[in-house]
Amino acid sequence: MNFDQATFELPRHLQALMQREQAGSTPATTGLPRRSFLKLGALSGFALGAFPLGTLAQDAAKPAGLKPTQQPSAFLHIAADGSTTITINRLDFGQGVQTSLPMILADELGADWSRVNSVHGSNDPAYVDPLFGMHITGGSGSIAHSYTQYRELGARARAMLVQAAAARWKVEPGSLRTQNGRVIGPAGQQLGYGELAEAAMALPVPTSVTLKDPKDFQLIGQPTGRLDAAAKSSGHQDYGIDVRLPGLLTAVVAHPPVFGARLQSVDDGAARAIKGVKAVLRIPADRGGEAVAVLADGYWAAKQGRDALKLAWDSSAVEKVDSARQLAQYRALATQPGPRRFDADVSGLDKAPHQISAEYVFPYLAHAPMEPLNCTVRVEAGKAELWVGTQMPGLDGLAAATVLGLPPQNVQVHVQMAGGGFGRRAIPSSDYVVEAAQVAKAALAAGISAPVRLLWSREDDIKGGYYRPMHLHTARIGFDGQGRIQAWDHVIVGQSILAGSPFEPMMVKNGIDGTAVEGMKEPYEIPMRLTVQHPKVNVPVLWWRSVGSTHTAFVMETLIDEIARTTRQDPVAYRMKLIGEQHPRHKAALQLAVDQSGYGKKKLAPGRAWGVAVHESFNSVVAYVVEASLKKGVPTLHKVTAGVHCNRVINPRSLEAQVQGGALMGLSMCLPGAAITLKDGQVEQSNFGDYAVPRITAMPQIAVHTVLSDDAPTGMGEPGLPPLAPAFANAVARLSGKPVRELPFKQG
Template sequence: MSLTSQSKRRDFLKVSALAGGGLMIGFPWFMGCKPDIKSDIIPSLPQPDQWFDISGFIKIGDTGLVTIMSPNPEIGQNIKTSMPMIIAEELEVNWKDVVVEQAGLNKDVFTRQVAGGSQSIRHGWVSLRTAGATVREMLLQAAANEWETDVDELTASEGTVLHRDGRTIGYGELASKAASLEIPTDVKLKDPKDYKIIGKGKQNVDIQGIITGKPLFGIDFKRDGMVYAVVKRPDAFGQKIMSLDDTATRNIKGVIDVVQFGDKVAIIADKIWAAIKGQKNLKVIYVSDDTLENTISHNEDLQKALSNPTKEPKRNDGDVMRALSDADEILDRTYIAPFLPHNPLEPMNFFADVTASKVELVGPIQTPEWTQSRVAQLLGRDASEVSIMLTRMGGGFGRRLYGNFALEAAEISDKIRKPVQLIYTREDDFASGPYRPASGYRFRAGIKDGELSGYHLIGAGFNMGNATRENWFPAGTIKDFRVDSHNLKTNIPTGAWRAPVTNFLASAEQSFIDELATKLDKDPITFRLELLRNAKDNLIGEIDYELDKMIGVIELARGKSDWGNRKNQGFSCYYSHNTYVAEVAEIELTDDLPKVTRVSCAVDCGIVINPLGAINQIEGGIIDGIGHALYGDLTFDKGKAKEKNFNQYRLIKMSECPDIDVHFVESNNDPTGLGEPTLPPAGGAVANAFFKATGKRLYKQPYYKEMEMLG
């Protein structure tokens, strides 16, 4: 939030009467943003007759009930709970008197309305606290005016202003007066030791709606006169439409229209089932105008790239080539991982209503601002005509960063000039991407006189840009150190997948470091600590992580996991999204195949806003990391994905999950990301535990296939 720009828009901050959910006008059926009166989180205070809009973030009702807008898209990372908690802390209200509403895209009031990169809390930390503190100061000033006293005589607590002489007045009585005051620009933020809400576990604000089946998600959105669209896309990447026969489709009862746009065909129907049947009955002949790729050639391309460094290394400390040629021995290992679909459980969908005067979009999207500008460009409209309302998202994992489904919905609605809900079938989602790209890593480490001498990483990925993180661990700890990265091309659409790049880079690196430690006859944890501690006195070049924080989580995980005293333990640690994580996995073998039984996880994410939600993210990241490292495999033949639905693609199940114990490094540092950082180390921890159990190393994901072969 920009306070300066907001104070320039005084007119915007007028009292607005929003009696009984009046904000929802136009969305009478949709409950996504409307408080559920049955929820136990809903406060004891009565519903107000009038709401006073005090800033873009906060409305206060005449009964003292507070509505806090949650600006960022909610994708399961629980920011719809944790971001308002931060505001409520500074506002000095009881959490039970707070109602949370999801804000739509509003560039005038909010900044960075994005769910991505585990950055919502980190970026919002100052602005959310400032938003709460600003309104608190305005309420204090309103009370000072009311009582004709100095504001220094007053304090705020639990939705009430208290005078030193014992008088009190509720926020509800002050709201209308506060709303007309000047907005202070320099407000004081609370000392963390005084926090009453931050650091206390708060339940998901949407939980009552979730467990009773309320229409919270994009796919649940309905509007009078709305039609459904299902789209037939080319069977393979690299194909275009040659001919189209829609006779059978049009004969299906309920199908209204068949509309071709580019190489896609939309089947429009009054009911979803009719549209799905219409899609199945559409006869399209495609012609290939580009290479039809396959997994065998992808792997060959990766291996070929990894055989040579690049001309321009990403980082080059000392002289690795010389160190390696002088070494007594070189450990040379290559790791490969496949393409992966994101598979959020709510299939892609979006609502669009394009008319002469406006473009209205509603749905699950991680990047509303980007989507607004792309839709405006696509339809030749001004961005100001395009509105986006955000719904709760049934998962994303990166898939909903890419608003191609919103663009499709907008284009279809523009063509048929009707409100339309576009829905992907699961098969559509598997077949259309974007996907996590396949990648490979080759590590070479020199060993001379029993010590590490030189470390060279070559990375390669498809459409990945930089496939490495050249300034992260072990950068800075090794004298002769080099990182190269190859960017390979593909016509298969690729994109960010939870913890982009590092979701596999970490597995590869942490497996290699474990093998290297074993080769050097060192304990894997001791070896990492030696590297880090030596770097404290003799850092090589610049690094993007803090040595002490990495050491801190390693030591915490070592202690909590009872490292070395239990069977089949594998260690892994990783820094990403500004957060430090160390994990110890334990496995048991049945018929040579492992079950991960326990993971001990140490996390340094700065101050923990909502421990309940934080532990959910940590557990989810670990389980996601283990599941995809073991089972995730999307393969291509003749330009198309071979796996088409969950009967052919294995996701982790309850019985395959370990017990997880979570340990936070106590900290009052600014909060950092949690949605992604526990995922990257998980695969390496499992691979290293598998080595302890079997003496065998894993180099190719999905590990389960390799384990079966090794077993």
């Protein structure tokens, strides 16, 4: 997700919630200057989801000082034996921040890395994103936003350890140095961090510290094995789905077959008769619908109970989406006037010597993480605890508090390791967390006080909504024989993922969702008129790894390549010329990929062709040069060379893994069957048998190379995805002589 850094006011319903929760006392907004209140909502709109409401008012009256996000005690625990535990302020769901963030802190701390481990945080205020002021893992911001924060945390703790040693030895702190988890004195005397930790943490936290010179980094920039590698490779890693509590019951929910449908009748006799079933509960569902939860001793009994339910649904009040009809509606909408993102003069388009008229179609896409959605809720004595792999623990905790009728400060979220997510665990509606809370609430009302673990099946996950939106692009481009673009008239039709969410006030401008157009035109200085239409459709949509760049990169990079082919220009040279001097990072990444791939120098195997694409997302640039073949209409991707510019690299191994994973997910968009379709309002796909994901046999060779830079790091969780599909498509177009204008690829 990209976020404009503009201050905005909290949406009215969130302001009302703040005031309601403060009933009986001064509302959170009262007594705060307007400017101070706006700052609470700056950048995210979820500040109250991050902080207990009483804390907001109290903190506003405190003198300026260190924030919770700057306190080492919230992030660092050094045991007496010197073992060091670092808390991460993000969800690790495969991207490796459980190692990379501790590397940053440990480097400044001077810790013994062999004795460092890490744990997830919670919805405590200390663990908000220091830039956004909310709990979030998204927008490739974990390292980018917390790099300086974690360096300063390590430096503060190191200064306190040195101060404690100086006091013990009665020497000046400046005479001491640290190395590998020890403080070393002027006479060579040594004390381990474990021996000093208790005294050090009792000292005042320094407000300002001097950070290391990067030339002295010991961990940052070094290829480092992941702290969770042994647990994951041996099957010992626990995820949210593995939570076990005494007396735990498992819930499986029958969701409406059409989004927002309601129950007409429920016959649960057969379900209740199944051994292990404890209750059948009717609960509210997402998007105004209704659902039925079966609560049992374990998953299998709960699933059998759900399968035995006899339910009749009423979908008369909701739209029943049909994919074929939807595409026709989108095509009609593309011809209508709409709001403009860019408004260049395109009157000369019809007079251009060369013209391209193109239509692109992109389907809905499911996130399909390996670990389906789950959440465990325990409610006791007016408090609740949640165990969930969430990208937004503050928001999810607030949502659960609202359902359970509890003050937000009485809900604690224990963030769990998650088996993938790609955006699906960051839901403004908190759909599956709300569902778990609804089940727990209904169970309590039925006299059941046991903790409840909600589990979705793979089928629930594929059919459960919040997809990457379906999009239609149309483009008319006029250019001359040298490839100089004279006019580019472009239309995007697709649902807004932000409409109706708390992000809308800052990210929907002039009726245009900023995530839908990110990546359009850039990095090319071209005269573009861009019109955007956001129809309302009864299909829940959400960001999907790399968000709008999943489709905008494909359109831009395949059209640029088509212009190069039409004018008989080398696609790399043409891009370099069109990029100009304004985007040196694009040029550097592209040139690196070209040089390392052997593009234009080595001879390809018979039947293979080069494909090229470059794209920036989340402030990082990735260029791909690929080798592909086309046999009997079936495209195959053989080799990928990546050039990456993400400034300073923290852990080269994690970066390589992120690019490889992003490329593989980009490849998934190309595979036949990689589409969510609807008929009569119901999703037609249900599992990996009819929703395609890449198998190991589809994985190409991938070589990852990075541009050296000392600038502060940018994110890499998502940028590896967008340029893969267009690079592959460009190679296929060179082999077939036909442009690829649709994802997934059509064969034959």
